Each structure stands twice: as structure tokens, then as C-alpha cells.
Amino acid sequence: MSGITRAEVAHLAKLARLTLTDEQLDHYAEQLSVIIESVARVQEVAGADVPATSHPVPLVNVLRPDVVQPGLSNLDALAMAPAQEDGRFRVPRILDEE
Amino acid sequence: MDDLIRRSARELADLLQSGAVSAREVAVAHLDRIAEVDERVHAFLHVDRAHTLTQADDIDARRRAGEQMGPLAGVPLALKDVLAMRGQPTTCGSKMLEGWRPPYNATVVQRLLDNDIVILGKTNMDEFAMGSSTEHSAYGPTHNPWDLTRIPGGSGGGSAAALAAFEAPLAIGTDTGGSIRQPAAVTGTVGVKPTYGAVSRYGLVALASSLDQPGPCARTVEDTAMLHMAIAGHDPKDSTSLDMPWPDMVAAAQRRDLAGVRVGLVRELGGEGFQAGVRQRFDEAVALLTSLGADVVEVSCPSFDYALAAYYLILPSECSSNLAKFDGMRYGLRVGDDGDHSVEQVMGLTRAAGFGPEVTRRIMLGTYALSSGYYDAYYGSAQKVRTLIQRDFDAAFATCDVLISPTSPTTAFPLGSKLDDPLSMYLQDVATIPVNxxxxxxxxxPIGLAPEDGLPVGLQIIAPIKGDARLYEVGGALEAALHAAWGHGILAEAPAL
Structure with missing residues (x-):
């Protein structure tokens, strides 16, 4: 299960929204292959009968009373925005031009 | 006032309560120490002297007015830069959050302020808490006060180094795979990772949400217990926070009676790959525990051999999801917003520019482990290993009150020596990861200095879920015996800075 290709790394980088150079893709392909080969051994040990644990100390139905509480003000929320306009976050274009 | 920086938090608290010193005098002594040595140590990313003195003056004024103060009122503390503090820079050691000032306080920070603990500044760390050396900080590494050419551990190397350099008597860390305990071990200080859910994660910038836990750091077991009491407890803002009363950790630290306590030696944590001097000091500590009346037995936890592999699938998976929020839209860095680039391109450019190599590596590893076709084989299998590790702990705690091991396989290694070898760096946490x-x-x-390099060695004590007080019972007794044998604390042996 070793040997992750540069094309696979490029796909992962796209999924993770990381714009990497070709040189970086090669470097990470090499390092990720070594790491993945090493961690693949988790598949050796647990049989199908072992349940998965997602949380070490599980709590269920943690709810607070349904009462209105003060939240972050518009001013506070926007205070650190890279760009803003009319009391809202200003972001680059979302849709492709035709 | 040089004397003040060498005092324990307990001693400072007593001096403050008796009126022998003011919170301002204590704060000034520590701020002066930081000004004197931190250029070389680089434990702090941010110190706001005026802000700190304002808080100290306010505490002095209220104490003079007769207000009833908490036990640590006026004692200074170093805060890991991964916890949000309103209006103060919170970078997580990353360029992604350079200049960001949070609009709210983490619950831990709010509790520190409510307890009138004086916050000296924010400490250096591996970027977003990923690393074991603090070398992955975007702002340069922290240096180990025992030897400035060596690592202070990580990710919380700044907090541990601040304690060891006498820049602060108390510090806050966060521990996802050993980021409190390994830095404590390699700097000769004390650190505790509480039970998951004991200390609120609200306002802690998440690395891996099912593993992260804030905790107390100090130079003595009793000081650590005092800080533990100040920060632990239920928080409605954290849905994984435990709603239960906790026993008095300070009383546990003072008990100093190990008669009949059953201590389990974990066979899988301490053999091959552990430095000779680490094993030697550990064996001596085991003999000391026995002489103090503890009943030491060997236990086996076979699944621990798979813990590191499981951890490096679970952690990257959770981190790739948690760090998706750093996209340059609402706060933090934004790169390439020139009117031409689309939002996706801006996100890609921002994240490539804002994240360092270790963060990038782990995000991609997690993206891989969670991608369709690999999910069951990697993330699913790792979660099953997690179940097996819990079962091993359950079996061990059926016969033992606590378990012990060396904290870290080696003493502090030279800066730069493992930087481009991620697997070798990951092995630093082999003994601490099963706990998370x-x-x-x-x-x-700390249990002594390794003979071959004269650097501190740490012993790890592990308690069952919700059994945090046992750490302090065993740690307090062991520390008292070691201090009696040495005639002083271990940091008295550290070279002058």
C-alpha cells in the first residue's frame, strides 16, 4: 500500500485547497509515501468484531436550555475581516465568469 | 528582586496574601527576567508589559480594599498562544493568524482572569500545535534553557521553557499527543494532561478535537495542582466538558503516602528505542517508588504498539477538517485577492502561503485518510485500534491504581536534527499518545539528569479517566522523595542563562 504518486498528491492538494508548486508536490509525495507505509499497519490488528471509537469519553444529548443568549456583535465579528463592505464579509467572486 | 523569580507559585501566593510583596512587584520581576533572557530562549511570542501591569495593579488595589482573593491571585502565568485572549494576538505559531486579535476569551483564559492570575504573555509553539520541538513555529524555534542549542520539546515548548528559564512560575499548555508532557520532560518541569473533558476546550484553536486537552504546567507538583484547580470544571460552552465534581488536587499532591498504591510498569513503553540514561533514571525511580511502599508490577498493553500509527491517521483526519476554516474569508491571512482570482484560487493561495510544511503535510495526510476508497482501511482501522487501546488500559487499571513509563524516549535533541524526518520526530510521542x-x-x-548528556529525564504517570487526583498523589510523593535525596529541585542544576 505504499507509493503515493505525484498525481495523487496533486489531487489531495486540490481537495485541501492548497496551491502547491511542482517541486512541493514531489517532496510531499515522497514524505507522504513513507508515512502512509508506516501507519498502514493499523489494518493488521483489529478484527471485524471490534467497534470503532470516535470519542474517548462519549457524552450524548448535550443541550442547553432553548433561551436566547447574546452572541458576537456584527462589529466584533467583522473587526478582523480581511475585507468588508456594508457590514458584511467581502469575498472574491464565487461564480466563474462565463 | 531576583529572588522572586525562583519562588514557587505556592510561595508567591503566600507572600502576596501576607502583603510582603505586591502583584506589581512580582509581575515586574518576571517581566524584567523576560526582558533579560528571552532574546536567547524565545519562549514568548508576545508580551504586553502595560497590559500585564494594569492587571497586577487592579489586583493589588482590590486586595488593599479587603476583597477576598483566590489562592493564586497575583501569581504570574505564561499562556500558550493557541488559546484565544480577547484583544491580544493569538497566532498559534502560524503566519495564517499573524495579527489576529480574538473577539472573545477562551474559557481557560476567563478562568485565569477570574482567579486573578496575572497573564505575562503568549508562548511559542509548533504551528497549530503540530510538532515535538517548537521548530515548526513560523516565528522561529524556542531554545531549551538547559542547553540553548537543543529543543525545548513541543508543541508547548514555549510554555515549558518559560518555566525552566524562570520567566514564569505557571504556564498553560495543551496536549493532543504529548504537547504538555514531552516539553515538561525535556525541560525538567511538571506538566499534566487532564482527563479529556476536565478542562474546557472553548477558545482553544482546535487541532484534533477528540484528542485536545488544555492543562497546567509548573515547576512543582503542588503548583501544577493549584493551577489545575483554577482551570478545571464544567463549561456549558464545550459539549464534551465533564459535568462532575473534582477532588482537591492540591490535597492529593500533599498526601505523600504511597503505602499499598499499585503501580503498573507498562512493558511496551520503555524498551527498544529508549536512551540508556532515560532507562537508568527511570529504573531508579521505580526502585524509589518501591522503597516508598508502592507495589510495583509489570503490565502488558500489546495494542500500544499500534498507537502511533493510529494516532497519525486520526490526528491528521481531524486536523484536515478543523483547519479547513482557515480559508482567508472571515479572519486571518488572505492572499491573491486581486479581482481576477476566484474564491477557490484565493483560498488555495492563502492556505499555501499561510501554512508551514508540517501543517501542510498533516492536512494532506488527513485528506488522504478520509478520502473515499481509503476511509475504511485507514481512518476506520485506526478507530478500531483506539478501542483496543482503551481495552488495554481497562485491563491494566483493573489491577493497578496508576501506570508509569518514561515520558519521552530521549532527552532534548539538538535543534535541526529531526526537522526533515517527520517519522523520527513522531516517535518522540510514542509513550504519551496512548493516553490521548x-x-x-x-x-x-522530572526524575533526574541523564548521565550521558546531563539533560532532564521525565517520568510519566497515567491515571484512569476521571482519576486525575491519583497523578498528584503519586507525583507529589515521588517528587518529595527526590527533592529530599537531591537537597533541591532539579532546576537548581540548570546552567545560568
């Missing part, structure tokens, strides 16, 4: 996977409580405390 299972949610237990763990402590590291």
Missing part, C-alpha cells in the same frame, strides 16, 4: 487516544489523565515530572 483513550482520554486518560497523564503527568510528567
Amino acid at each position: 487516544l483513550a482520554g486518560n489523565a497523564g503527568m510528567s515530572l
